[in-house]
Amino acid sequence: MRPRTIRLAAGADLEGFRAAIRHLVAAGVPPEAVTWVAGDAASLFPEAEAAAPGSALALPRAVAALIPPVVMHRDRERYGLLHRLVWRVAGGERHLAEVASDPLVHRLALMRKAVARDLHKMHAFLRFRRAGAGEAGRERFAAWFEPEHHILAEAAPFFSARFPAFDWSILTPDGSAHWDGRTLTFGPPGRRDDVPDRDAFEAGWTDYYASTFNPARTNLAAMRAEMPKKYWHALPETAAIPGLVREAGRRVGEMIARPPEPPVKRVPARALARMAAQEPASLDALNAIIRASEPLVPGATQAVLGEGPIGAEIAFVGEQPGDQEDLQGRPFVGPAGQLLSRALRDAGIDRDRAYLTNAVKHFTFALRGKRRIHQTPGAGGVAHHRWWLERELAFVAPRLVVALGATAVLALSGRSVPITRARGPATFGDKPYRGFVTVHPSYLLRLPDAAREETYAGFVADLRQAAMLAAEAVPLARAAG
Incomplete structure (x- = not known):
């Protein structure tokens, strides 16, 4: 033949x-x-x-x-x-x-x-950057990616489904994909120089990545296997990797040298109930009860108390302590807390003059091997801690209380309300303070790159509005003690 x-x-x-x-x-x-x-x-x-x-x-x-x-x-x-x-x-x-x-x-x-594997890498490592205005003034984003195989046509629908509200282009050495909010089209190859340099929000993402880096588990071979160096130029967090690796040995040494903290003495549930019935006369007395209480999930290190001055104009109520808060014993010190601190600065709010606390005082988690994975507290956990939160806010007596996320709204109002509907000024029942609802900063950390910057700007705008409402509010009578 x-x-x-x-x-x-x-x-x-x-x-x-x-x-x-x-x-x-x-x-x-x-x-x-x-x-x-x-x-x-x-x-x-x-x-x-x-x-x-x-x-x-x-x-x-x-x-x-x-x-x-x-x-x-x-x-x-x-x-x-x-x-x-x-x-x-x-x-x-x-x-x-x-x-x-x-x-x-x-x-x-x-x-x-x-x-x-190449499709997975493209979904995970492609980063969009702001590239000016698209059609009808819509925001436009662009990304550069170098796939190993001919996967652009297969991968592009994933991004049009995930980011339908933005105009974007994906440029590769083999071809390009373009989305205008309605139609996905493909064109000739692009150039890496056609994608803008890193945008402003990537600094915050780099800080978040650095805060989650565990020096004791540094494994360069595994890092290269999961995040090959060919993708590094498109990933903002990789700028921090060399410094984190250089500092890993020193940080591990410091962790080993740090003396262990003595365990907190726990009080039996019946004794705790008797203490609560005594109606603590001060915030310090209330905190002593919380500090001695048993966590709902065994393994939590300690109760994380509120932080800030009595008489603060604004009190911020989050969901619960995270892993870092549980270890350090302070609220909002982990990745979400660092983002909140940045947003407070951008909104003109002095964190040291605000009061920060959580609806649930103990870290709620599930074990995955040796890792403690955050779990959203259920209604029972919120109800268990509600009396502490109510007395805590009565002692602080803020002019305005800002609920960060759905769990805080549930704790303050007793109702589950979608944040998209409740966002803005609010009334939490017959409470003696004005209320305000916005998203929890951890929500921003879970967003894709293309949507995070705009949502962050809206979060800062919410905080500015809350600060204005607090300044206008009439100061309340302080609680005794």
């Missing part, structure tokens, strides 16, 4: 391959008689036009699922390998794709795994 050459479009030409393979199998052309070429020309070889009618090819589900990701692989032999697979399946080896020990199947499985 004379040799044949099939020329497909550059990149991942799935439709071209499907059309060609149907014809080849129907015509009885074996893999060794075909040379596959991926180039700019999209037309098939002339013989394909003579394919007999009814040449549709029915393949097992496992084979059909294997073809699309392998077509996206950058290996020049990908089409020839798939031709060999389909030829053998059509020849009677219907369960071939399920034989993992077969050399051909094993190689194709590795190719599929490599493409899946």
Whole structure:
């Protein structure tokens, strides 16, 4: 049989391959008689036009699922390998794709795994940056990415579904993807220089990354495996990595040298109930009761008390202490607290003159190996701590109380209300202070890059409005003690 050459479009030409393979199998052309070429020309070889009618090819589900990701692989032999697979399946080896020990199947499985890993890396490591205004004045963002394989068309719908409210472009050496809020289109390759330099919000993200870096678990090989250096130029947090690695040894030494803190004596539940019934006469007396109480989740280090002056104009109520707050015994010192401090500065609020506390006084978490993973406290946990919060705010007597997030709203009002509906000035029942509702700073940390900066600006605007309301409020009578 004379040799044949099939020329497909550059990149991942799935439709071209499907059309060609149907014809080849129907015509009885074996893999060794075909040379596959991926180039700019999209037309098939002339013989394909003579394919007999009814040449549709029915393949097992496992084979059909294997073809699309392998077509996206950058290996020049990908089409020839798939031709060999389909030829053998059509020849009677219907369960071939399920034989993992077969050399051909094993190689194709590795190719599929490599493409899946590349898609995961693109979803995880692509970073959008502000690039001016798009259509109708909408914000526009751009990102540069260098994929290992031909995955742009497969990866782009993920971003249009995740960021539908922004105009954006993804530029790669192979092609580009563009979203205008309605339509996803693809174009020619882009250049790295077409993407703006790092934007202002990335400084906050870098601070967050540095605050979560555990020096005792530094493993450079694992870091490179999970975050290959080829992606570093697009990731703002990587600017902090060299310094964090250099300081890791010193920080671990300091942690080892730090003397252990003695355990806090716990008071039995009945004794705690008797103490609570005595109605503490001061904030210090109240804090003594809280400090001696048992946490709802065993393993929490200590109760985290409120911090700030009695008589503060504004009190901020969060959800609960996090891992760092539990270890340090102070509210809002972890990543969310650092973001809150930055937002307070930008809003013109002196953190040292405000009062900061949480609706739940103990860290609520679930163990994942040796890690304590934050868990949102349930209604029972909020109710358990509510009497402390009410007495605490009575002693502080602020003019305005700002609820940071849904758990704080539940604790202050007794009702679950979506933050999107409650955001702004609020009334928490018959409480003797004005109220205000906004998001918790941890919400901003969970947002994708493209939306975080705008949401942060709205958060700062909320804090400015709260400060104005506090200044206008009439001071309340201070609690006794």
